[in-house]
Amino acid sequence: MPSIGDFVAVRVSPGHDMGVILRVLPRRTAFERWRGKSRGERQVLAANVDVIFIVQPLGAERDTLPLMRDRVARSLVLARDCGAEPVVVLTKVDRCEAAEVVQIADDLRRLAGPGVRVIATSSHTGEGLDEVRACIPRGAVGMILGESGAGKSTLLNTLLGAEALETNAVRERDDAGRHTTVARIMVALPEPCGVIADCPGLRSLPLVGHERGLARAFPEVVEASRACRFNDCSHVHEPGCAVLRGVEDGEIERVRVDAFLALAREMRVSAQSLDPDIHL
Ligand SMILES: Nc1nc2c(ncn2[C@@H]2O[C@H](COP(=O)(O)OP(=O)(O)OP(=O)(O)O)[C@@H](O)[C@H]2O)c(=O)[nH]1
Ligand SMILES: [Mg+2]
Ligand SMILES: [Zn+2]
CATH class of the missing domain: 3.40.50.300 (P-loop containing nucleotide triphosphate hydrolases)
Structure with missing residues (x-):
C-alpha cells in the first residue's frame, strides 16, 4: 500500500488525466x-x-x-x-x-x-x-x-x-x-x-522497538553508559555509573537522562508484553 511520501511509478493512459499506480518505489525511510x-x-x-x-x-x-x-x-x-x-x-x-x-x-x-x-x-x-x-x-x-x-x-x-x-x-x-x-x-x-x-492528531505515541531512535536521540547517554562499571547498570544508583557521573560533572543534562530512562523502561515493558521470551 502506498503511503504519503512514497514515490510511485504511474501509468497514465492516453486521453486520461488520472493514472494507475504500478509500483511503489523502495522507501528510503x-x-x-x-x-x-x-x-x-x-x-x-x-x-x-x-x-x-x-x-x-x-x-x-x-x-x-x-x-x-x-x-x-x-x-x-x-x-x-x-x-x-x-x-x-x-x-x-x-x-x-x-x-x-x-x-x-x-x-x-x-x-x-x-x-x-x-x-x-x-x-x-x-x-x-x-x-x-x-x-x-x-x-x-x-x-x-x-x-x-x-x-x-x-x-x-x-x-x-x-x-x-x-x-x-x-x-x-x-x-x-x-x-x-x-x-x-x-x-x-x-x-x-x-x-x-x-496529519490527523495523534494522542498516544507508543514506543515499541524504537531502540535505534532512542540511541540516536540520546547519544551522549548511550556513549557514557559504555563506561559504567556494571554491564547491566540501570544508571539510577549503582556505584561507578558513568552516566550519573556525567550528570554530576555537568556534562549530561539530568532531564535528558530521566527521559532516556523512562522511555527505555517503557520499551522493555512493551517488548515483553509482545513476546514474554524477550528480555532486554
Ligand atoms: N491563539 C492561537 N490559536 C491558534 C493558533 N494556531 C491555531 N490556533 C487555533 O487552534 C485551533 C485548532 O487548530 P487546528 O489547526 O485545527 O489544529 P490541528 O492540530 O490541525 O487539529 P486536528 O486536525 O484535529 O489534529 C483553531 O481554533 C485555531 O484557530 C495560534 O497560533 N494562536
Ligand atoms: Mg488539522
Ligand atoms: Zn550507569
Whole structure:
C-alpha cells in the first residue's frame, strides 16, 4: 500500500488525466506507528520524510511541563528512529506571557539537546514562521506531528498563505481538539520551501522497538553508559555509573537522562508484553 511520501511509478493512459499506480518505489525511510497491543501491526504514516515538526501548543492548562517533556521526548525518538530530523515547534505562543514562553522553550531545549531546534511560533502574530520555513528547504519533505487541536493545520495554512486545510476551534473547557484533519495531505509551500504533510492528531505515541531512535536521540547517554562499571547498570544508583557521573560533572543534562530512562523502561515493558521470551 502506498503511503504519503512514497514515490510511485504511474501509468497514465492516453486521453486520461488520472493514472494507475504500478509500483511503489523502495522507501528510503518510513515513519511507522504501532497499533494494536499484541497484534504487532505497524502502520506507515509517512515515507521518505526528511523533517518531522513536533508541534506542541502553549497556553493549555492541561499541558503541564512534564507532559510536554514526555510528548517531545518520545516524538524525538520516533523522528530519529526513521532517520528524520526533528524540529520542535511551540504553537499558540500568543496565549502566553513572553517570559513563560522563554522558560518553556529553554526547558524543552535542554531536553531536546543541542542538535534540535525549538521554535516558538504563533499563527496569529506570525512569530517564528520564518524559522520554520528555514527548516524545510526546496526538495525536502516534512511531516507534522502533534495532538488534535495543536494548531497543525493552522500553521500550514499560515505558511501557505491560504486556507487550504480545514481547521476547527478547540473545546473551550479543556482545550481538546476535535479531530478535524482526518486524512494525511501533502501541501507544497511557496518557493523556496519543500512540502509538508498535514496529519490527523495523534494522542498516544507508543514506543515499541524504537531502540535505534532512542540511541540516536540520546547519544551522549548511550556513549557514557559504555563506561559504567556494571554491564547491566540501570544508571539510577549503582556505584561507578558513568552516566550519573556525567550528570554530576555537568556534562549530561539530568532531564535528558530521566527521559532516556523512562522511555527505555517503557520499551522493555512493551517488548515483553509482545513476546514474554524477550528480555532486554
Ligand atoms: N491563539 C492561537 N490559536 C491558534 C493558533 N494556531 C491555531 N490556533 C487555533 O487552534 C485551533 C485548532 O487548530 P487546528 O489547526 O485545527 O489544529 P490541528 O492540530 O490541525 O487539529 P486536528 O486536525 O484535529 O489534529 C483553531 O481554533 C485555531 O484557530 C495560534 O497560533 N494562536
Ligand atoms: Mg488539522
Ligand atoms: Zn550507569
